[in-house]
Every structure is written in C-alpha cells, then in structure tokens.
Amino acid sequence: MTSKVDEALGYEQARDELIDVVRRLEAGGTTLEESLALWERGEELAKVCRRWLDGARARLDAALAEGETAEEEAGSE
Template sequence: MTSKVDEALGYEQARDELIEVVRRLEAGGTTLEESLALWERGEELAKVCRRWLEGARARLDAALAEDSGEQEEGKDTGSGSE
C-alpha cells in the first residue's frame, strides 16, 4: 500500500527519488535492514511512477480515440454532398 504522501508525489519527484534509491542500493555499504528498507521504498516509488504512466497512457489513448472518431465523422458527412 502506498501512503497519502506517496500518492501526492508527482511523477518526476517519484522517479528522482527512485533513481536515488537504486543508486544507494547499487553502491552497497548498507546493512541488510537498510537495504531491505531501501528496496521496499523503491517498490513503492515504482508503483507511484507506474500509476502516473498508466494515467498518461489512458489520457493519450482517449485523445487518440477522440481524434480518430472526429476524423471518421468528417469522412461520413463529407461524402454525400456532391
């Protein structure tokens, strides 16, 4: 589960924090407990990013479908005016 604070994060904020978490994990030098906490935080941040991206995809798909529908209407109404 993500917290209310995580839900309020913007995509760029979550992405930047996720990059930092990955950097710290890759650098090593942390205890097992610290590494597990970082991993869990990374998972939560990845979920936040995924939700933002899925939302953006849905908006893009809706806009493309709307545009496609308008183009189809233009084809139907323009063909019988001769």
C-alpha cells in the same frame, strides 16, 4: 500499499527518488535492514511512477480515440 504522501508525489519527484534509491542500493555499504528498507521504498516509488504512466497512457489513448472519431465524423459529412 502506498501512503498519502506517496499519492501526492508527482511523477518526476517519485522518479528522482527512485533513482536515488537504486544508486544507494548499487553502491552497497548498507546493512541488510537498510537495504531491505531501501528496496521496499523503491517498490513503492515504482508503483507511484507506474500509476502516473498508466494515467498518461489512458489520457493519450482517449485523446487519440477522440481524434479518430472526429475524423470519421468529418469524413461522413
């Protein structure tokens, strides 16, 4: 479950933090406990990014559908 803080993150903020988490995991040198915490944080950040992207896709689809409807209405006049 994402926290209220995560819900307030913008896409770019979540993406940038996720990039940092991945870099830290790839660099190694962390304890198992630290690695698990980073992994869990990365999962939460990925969910935040996915929600933003899903929302953007829904808005784009709605705008495209609205445009098609307007074109059809204009063509029938």
